[in-house]
Amino acid sequence: MSNQKNDLAQTGRPVLDVCNLAVSLAGNPSAKVVSDVSFTVHPGETVCVVGESGSGKSVTAFSIMGLLSREALHCSGGRIDLDGENVLEADKERLRALRATRMAMIFQEPMTALNPVETVGEQIDEVLRIHKRMGRKARREKVMEMLKAVHLPEPERIYSSYPHQLSGGQRQRVVICIALILEPRLLIADEPTTALDVTTQKQILLLIRELQEKHNTAVLFITHDFGVVADIADRVVVMNRGEVVEIGTREQILSAPDKDYTRMLVSSVPSLVPEAREAHDGDIVLSVKGLGKVYAQKRFLGARREVAAAVDVDLTVRRGEILGVVGESGSGKSTVARCIVRLQDPTQGEVVVCGENIAAVRGSALLSVRKRIQMVFQDPFRSLNPRLTVGESIIEGLTNFGVARAQALRRAGELMGLVGLPADALKRYPHQFSGGQRQRICIARALALEPDVLVADEAVSALDVSVQAQVLELLDDIRRKTGVGVLFITHDLRVAAQICDTIMVMQKGKIVEFGPAADVLTSPKQPYTRLLLEAAPGRHWDFQNFRPLPL
Template identity: 70%
Template sequence: MIGSASHPRKPGPSSELRAPVLEIDNLAVQVVGEPPVRHILEDISFNIRPGEMLCVVGESGSGKSVTSLAVMGLLPPGSLRTSTGRILVEGEDILKASQARLRELRATRMAMIFQEPMTALNPVEKVGEQIDEVLRIHTKLSRAERRAKILEMLDAVHMPDVERIYDSYPHQLSGGQRQRVVISMALILEPKILIADEPTTALDVTTQKQILTLIRELQKKHNTAVLFITHDFGVVAEIADRIVVMNKGRVIEVGSRDDILAYPREPYTRMLVSSVPSLVPKQRAALKSDIVLDLKELSKTYAGRGFFGRGRSIAAAQGVSLSVRKGEIVGIVGESGSGKSTVARCVVRLQDPTSGNILVHGDDIAKATGSQLRPMRRRVQIVFQDPYRSLNPRRRVGDSVIEGLINFGQRRDEALNRARELLGLVGLSADAMERYPHQFSGGQRQRICIARALALDPDILVADEAVSALDVSVQAQVLKLLDEIRERIGIAVLFITHDLRVAAQICDTIVVMQHGRVVEAGSAAEVLTAPRQDYTRALIEAAPGRDWDFQNFRPL
């Protein structure tokens, strides 16, 4: 039921009467140096008031992140520049500010949280020193006062053992902890406007819930205005006061959370909302086909390595047993560190299992090495999360698709014919063969990766977070494609994901992992509607927007 357990969080009357913290008026951004003027953004106008959470949504390339960079004064010089409009932060037009003034405004008046905390932090500097740099530049506090303020901030973001965290390097922290460090750095000087650009996309549902709760908590405490950029409509349903919908560099629709999600006016908005997968699993008949993949007591232990000899070993997967039938999609879900990707990499033999069996049509590939393993590799293929990194940017798409076929001795002309056939299967035209990866969208690149994986007629396809980096409309297209391929050619699919909505819509069977072990397994309907384990229930409870049915918004 739409909004059945949700409540509008519109700013109260006192907030609505206050002047906006951020006001964007008729903003346009264009590409530098092109004779015919090409705009990336056109006529962008909206505002945010104190204590308000404004979510900006839209497909990749809609202009969400460019808008945020323009606000921060971080547009790449020589590539993009503002051509018209104003960006007012507490009444001051930052487009007229000098670089020195912009540096002063950043952190003190406006701050930004980026999607990937590991790239936002210096890997060779302790996190306490990195937060301290903000205070050194913008305050006159003594070192002792700065340290005390940093420890207080780390405690405010619910970090355990703040003294240890202060002296840790980024790689010694979990993904959720690193994002908390970035939030600490952004909010240490209590800025009036916080920009969060996809800050929870790479996080599992429980960590995501913690970060969203934290941002809300700190926002209320400091009455901060938050510009939250995301393609996750579950997150939008959970936190938004108002929503701005963008498409192709323009604002399409602006309204309250309930208005946009329950009564979308524009066709583009209706398409986006209807693309959000439901948490209610589809009813699927139990398959009785042959077992293609059979894992028996699969384990993988990483031997620790320290500066002074052997360190602590880590059991990433312990006694994992599951099976995948012909034409079946089996999903593995769980938090980061649960062992999902370790199992996937062992199945495709990118990593050697420590013990156990990996049976493909009864043949055990777990112990195969060298010349024994090579012919078996064509039987199991993988599609990774990031399609751009999976493809060689210097090779034409046709050459990438046929690479495996050529390596296994097929003639080039036959391989090219097979590549054209496969590209047609994934919905791309034959002329894609002559183009390069950068000439395609993210969804098209993932289709190319799927075509390449299918080239060798594998028995099983492993999809490791294959749609988590895609926006909702493209995600829906790729999920539909995988379902069609599964039905058309009967391939077995092992689907790794942290998104329970995606698992609900595409998986026949769901396997739940925690700390390297299988804690629950069954049909998607059984696991998601009648979970037996507390851990599974906690995962479902943490799924953002779980009380919203995005498929059934009100008709116009």
């Protein structure tokens, strides 16, 4: 069906024709960031652009939209034809007219794409005010129609809400409203589902497909998730170091990739079926009993509303064990993690680390607790101080606990070696590293105090598949060498299958299933767990062996 659709789509003129595109550093035309990139996107077709971080995917997309920073980059060669018009020759006014009416973009992070001080309705309405001559009443009707089209509940309430009052999936639907309300011919989606859980991700992908079929929209979809590629792509463009490595249909790229680089990318995708792992019988380093967290919200006229984010959570982690916590957004995963590391105070229950209940510890007494339990956050760039060298960031905890600076620096050098980075990189700043390297630095910093428990909260969700595989292998290697117990929070079931010994499934603050990873992911007992597995993108592909799985 996909091949037939693809053949039909390419019989007419493409909506987008990128021909020999080159993008260079401003003031230095010979320093090319993107070189000789060519591909097309036809009406009703979905073309996925894949590649590692720094491959030029987003630079290419920003070039098409005319969003490159002129002080940093400029298009130094080639053409970008949108319905036959070269957008590289368009002035600012023409580009502004083309955006939203002929081409539109969905960005990766909806919270940064939306204005936090304007209501959702005002932000969607702005597109109509700028590009259409419509009265206020007609515009409101059009916005409400669009909110319903993206299946948002209670459109009237959503219209009057601010972005922070919506969930991540709802915010992404609002961004889709803004992008598609004028029915552009081309939609560019830049990693629009990276931070979403599998069920919300599936809903967003189905929504984009539904709106695409309704309006025959050409879709350029940038992603590092080959599960998404397997589910939605008609054709795939593989990029590396600013150049196109390979172009082919979905079946060609996933089943019979021609280039070594493509084979490396596809085979890096973790399987949904866990490998056999030995049971851990070491000492218990973390024991949580009856953990609960209730948030109290004050409402109009002093009314209070209580939300139970975690209810009666029990778990144990043994030395050297990796316990995965999975579930949808809002399931309570991160709340449990923050209560365990004492970034939030639990409402009730025990958190026992190496025999000591730290749930009731307060004030300065928490300082000693910090040595025993450390956390690796989702975004490594925001986790590191941009004004400090990475060496200063790593030794900060050590020096705070009285370790001499020279000794702390020696320890930092050892940790850099442990995470696969050179010791001389300690003098560099966070912006001088790639995303995967920054996450390695965050892991080194977390290990500096030799904790008994390491909590990783979506620590690989923003990384491309090859870097993700490296970081997961690193975590697995570290827990073997150091014996640290790991609480690994993720919405990616493939990642959980690759690294976790035990899996805990959460829904609405409660544990719905708990057991060995192989049992939970291959023979789930609960309907909710089966729902998560069914929503996992690319579940019908065996990426490591380049073949589809039998249905």
